Amino acid sequence: MSGSPGQNGQRGSVGIVETKYFTFAEPPDGMVLTSGARLGPITLAYETYGELNAARSNATLVMHALSGDAHVAGRHSTDDRKPGWWDEMVGPGKGLDTDRYFVICSNIIGGCQGSTGPSSINPATGKPYAMDFPVVTIQDMVATQARLMDHLGIERLYGVIGGSMGGMQALQWAVAYPERVRHCMPLATTHRLTAQGIAFDAVGRQAIMADPGWKDGNYYGTPGPEQGLAVARMIGHITYLSEDAMRIKFGRQLVKGQEDYHYGFESEFQVETYLDYHGRGFVVRFDANSYLYITRAMDYFDLGADWGGLDKALARVQARFLVVSVSSDWLFPTNRSRVVVSRLQAAGKDVTFTEINSPYGHDAFLLEYETLGGLLEAFFAADPP
């Protein structure tokens, strides 16, 4: 890995990185999932940045949200147009300082970015699994990541961190593997979705499954449910932005060069073209079936359910917690984080809570990297690797 080191604390890039793959749970054993189904082999795509120290005590696992991937920082080649999705946070001198921490980012099972998911070939048939892929849960995602940590020789993680669905995984890590997590940082997340969260997911899935291009999931080799997936993404996108953010960004502005209404149904308001653009862009890079599986995993997630309730679940944790919410996040609002924080406090756990004052809505956990970086630095300082 070549990079621009952060000399004297200067922020730099991790440089050129590559995605790696870990395959395990070979048949016939495979891995038994939460649902009882057996899956194997399982491949996880992951990337690492920085160096594992001799004590193996500085490994920090980053977990991504719905549409993310293992490529959190740096570029895959010198002509790579964009860096990883959290490049502002991961690198020399950055919030997750790769001069200090060995940072790992793992993709998830059920996904479509190099890990085993519905678009992967089912060894039993030689064809993509499609809807024969078993339903996976957040618990399953974390269980496979634990196998990856075994493979990397990391018994105990210095930190687990993630926003949104990545935060669900962080919570699950701290509860399911308490002895393996020293610091847990769930960002803009919740221990379980509200009815409204499930409702938005359900409508997105309906949009995909209503598209004739979906073909009961057997669309591989064809264009697939492009329109349905774009609509699902647009719905999601609205929920990731606050009303304020949309007002600041778009207001009621018409598209550039347009002075007055056209009195038609083409996109005319800037917010319309923005949603169009991002909806269409998403279709190119994401598998519609993965969208179904991953949103279902979020719906099903209920941190306390496996342990007889949230309090009993949280009683298990050994990690120090830094819980962060965003003032304008209405998808995973602050009151959802406060539930977890107050229960952790009641259980006598070491927990720090901050609400970031930001107009950017749910997406702020990706955008407010300076504030977040400062919070991490202060949090880590009390208990370095």
Place this chain on the structure above:
Amino acid sequence: MSGSPGQNGQRGSVGIVETKYFTFAEPPDGMVLTSGARLGPITLAYETYGELNAARSNATLVMHALSGDAHVAGRHSTDDRKPGWWDEMVGPGKGLDTDRYFVICSNIIGGCQGSTGPSSINPATGKPYAMDFPVVTIQDMVATQARLMDHLGIERLYGVIGGSMGGMQALQWAVAYPERVRHCMPLATTHRLTAQGIAFDAVGRQAIMADPGWKDGNYYGTPGPEQGLAVARMIGHITYLSEDAMRIKFGRQLVKGQEDYHYGFESEFQVETYLDYHGRGFVVRFDANSYLYITRAMDYFDLGADWGGLDKALARVQARFLVVSVSSDWLFPTNRSRVVVSRLQAAGKDVTFTEINSPYGHDAFLLEYETLGGLLEAFFAADPP
């Protein structure tokens, strides 16, 4: 009209009612719309309840929201399963007391409930207009209602009242026809949509237009874009309910009889089956093209735009105002109503503002009829017909 009169102030039903039709703007003249297009003939479906007094001073016009119709109260026949959409508010002894007021409810152009809209026959072709129907605006809706008032011999309305899009029409009435409105009661509405409101509308339209059953709008005589319209309605439905209302109503409850997850993609959570049910039910009674036209009218609405700004528009009004918002309405939140209220106050107008404290979200304007009825009674008492 036979009814159960509200003797001694008791609440009663308006009884059996019928929808009437008013047709005007016959070709070749027609009516010139905001867009400049000419439309005719135009039919408006409407219903009336109570009696116009001798002074013609007690007529109150109710305007409905996106999916409403002219049938606001009573039943169409003795075996009618459900009464009109605001039956709790309109009747003898009710908030809009038909013993005192002559209540009129008019359907809208662009709609599909008896008024001229995209599903109506285009006299020029003998086929449904479909997307050849001109884009209509809130201004156009109100201009046609003004023609209906002319037809009914009502020069000045005692009141105009409506929630959501009906509230936009109420505002437009007071500004465009200031001398014709004595009381204006916009409920849970706004003088113009925010970017977020436009975004939700846009995604709903995308869902419809992405459905191959839509056929560029030429689906009449076929099932049409049933799935797309259902998805659009589901999106809408989420926005009409508050997170609290959904939590109280559904929480994370699974469908009746189901104890544990099925690990599949059928609807399992109650909130999912609720959305399914209402999405499918909507398809039976609503025209997808009307959904496109009506949401576009809402997007375009900007009360001040025709008059050089909101202040200049509101300077025109002569009506007393009762503006009502709902504490948990996040689609048309209280701060949107406050903009109108503060500008009316600044212009020295007679305005009363109330935020109803209700957990029901945007839909509360339909549900909190007791509170609303009391507010109306007090408001009207100061200036009776």
